[in-house]
Amino acid sequence: MSRLLISRNSQLQRLIDDGYDIEIRSGHLLVHSVPYVTSNKQIALGVVVSEMSMATPDVLGRPSTHQVHFIGEHPCKADGSDLIQIRCQSAEFKLAEGITAQHWFSNKPQRGYYEDYYEKITSYVRVISSQAKALDPSVDARTFKTREPIEDDSVFLYQDTASSRAGIQRLAARFQKQRIAIVGLGGTGSYTLDLVAKTHVAEIHLFDADVLRPHNAFRLPGAVSREMLDRELTKVKYFSENYSTMRRGVVPHEVMIAENNVMELASFDYVFLCVDRGEVRQLVLRALEDTQVVVIDVGMGLNLTDDQESIWGTCRVTSSTPSTRAIALSRVPKADRDEELYASNIQVADFNCLNAALAVTKWKRMSGFYLDDHSEYESTFSVNLNQVSRLEAQ
CATH class of the missing domain: 3.40.50.720 (NAD(P)-binding Rossmann-like Domain)
Known part of the structure; x- marks a missing residue:
């Protein structure tokens, strides 16, 4: 995760300061350790995955979509029934090398878009983990876990967010x-x-x-x-x-x-x-x-x-x-x-x-x-x- 990208984007720094376990990889923003309820009413941890749109090479723009992907089982309500209000599609989504999601969620805000990535991430985490909190109030996506920043080894001097936005990062990597x-x-x-x-x-x-x-x-x-x-x-x-x-x-x-x-x-x-x-x-x-x-x-x-x-x-x-x-x-x-x-x-x-x-x-x-x-x-x-x-x- 680029230190420069974090230092120039207050919304990413705010997520870190709040204790979210975030990672930036292959043009995607990953939020780890998100508590959710499985179909057998157990609490598990999943990963919310968002595209990243750049206004400049080092500064994030407004999210290009209100949707996210999710790694894990489909989140459920506290009673074990599917959390259908965010359901969009379930399949194997190969987003990039080492990033394969199982679900695609849609939770559009009333205005039709998210103002920034802090709002987008916290909104999804709140919807998904609220059901887990109903079973165990102590669970929290804000783990304050320290994730060592990993510098991107890309040949590009700024993020290739075009590929990640199109969902073809895994294909683009074939030339590496x-x-x-x-x-x-x-x-x-x-x-x-x-x-x-x-x-x-x-x-x-x-x-x-x-x-x-x-x-x-x-x-x-x-x-x-x-x-x-x-x-x-x-x-x-x-x-x-x-x-x-x-x-x-x-x-x-x-x-x-x-x-x-x-x-x-x-x-x-x-x-x-x-x-x-x-x-x-x-x-x-x-x-x-x-x-x-x-x-x-x-x-x-x-x-x-x-x-x-x-x-x-x-x-x-x-x-x-x-x-x-x-x-x-x-x-x-x-x-x-x-x-x-x-x-x-x-x-x-x-x-x-x-x-x-x-x-x-x-x-x-x-x-x-x-x-x-x-x-x-x-x-x-x-x-x-x-x-x-x-x-x-x-």
């Missing part, structure tokens, strides 16, 4: 041990970084030696200032510095991948290959052929129509896994296509973003975050047809 490499930080590579950086991956290594130039700025996520361009940073240095305000583990490598360093990629779980040189694609795929590394290669092809009034073309995502090495190697371009419109640094940030999104969603499906019904090794989006096609291994 992964080490990712992104080769090429142009338009598609930079959007790939932007999407991957907002997951819980342990490390993201960036490989590119190019300097950030004005033409790059128009196809990167966010806005690059004139002052930043004047610093003439390499792209990887710029991105490492930029994303360090949000998270740890973004590591710049101011090099191009070549014969002398390609095997550095063998230490990663996934490699996003976001380059426009056919020889580099082939080099990486062949070098990693006998490893367990998954390579996700992206590519774009854009051309003007014959009357030069519109643009048509495709973006592609090809995945190379231990079981699809040969077919992936045959699918990725072997030569450069300098005659294509994209090679002229055309500004199509939307297409770069789409290509990156297709690659990242493929990675998330392979990681088990999204359901994957087809396990295709290649997908292609055609802009003129507004259609995605896929190729699956036979």
